[in-house]
Amino acid sequence: MTPYAQLPTNKPEEFLRTVGLSQEDFLHLHGKLAAYLDEQKALKPLTRRGRKDSKLALEDRLLLTLYYLRHYPTLINLAAIFGISESYCHKVYARTARLLAKVEKLPNRKALLEDPTATVAIDVSEQPIERPVKNQKAYYSGKKNATRSKPSS
Secondary structure, three states: OOHHHHOOOOOHHHHHHHHOOOHHHHHHHHHHHHHHHHHHHHHOOOOOOOOOOOOOOHHHHHHHHHHHHHHOOOHHHHHHHHOOOHHHHHHHHHHHHHHHHHHOOOOOHHHHHHOOOOOOOOOOOOOOOOOOOOOHHHOOOOOOOOOOOOOOO
16 A cells, blocks of 8 residues: 555545645646656657656655655655655655656746845754853853863973
């Protein structure tokens, strides 16, 4: 059984919490992705020659990508959930993320830099460390390079 088939489809709030999208949005995105892949196969029929099909179905590849973007688990944990290797998990994520950017017509880096007021990206992974502003003396002695010692000669 695939991980997509195991998702609770009768409880929309659990699906939303797990995937990050409603089930209707997920199916809409799946349809757009499938149409794009079929269009690419029709345009270039010989590009897949010699390659095997993916071990995961398209809905599982999309679920893997959205799950990673929603929860940021390690790839080894994500691979264990989907029953694949860690390297294949990374390959599936990278390919599907690139396809999603093409399907959804996301702007590239240059387009974002040209008009900085149109798009604001917030990186929450790096945040300043909170420290006391008043009564700082109790926490900071004023010494610089406290962990370094002079080399003995």
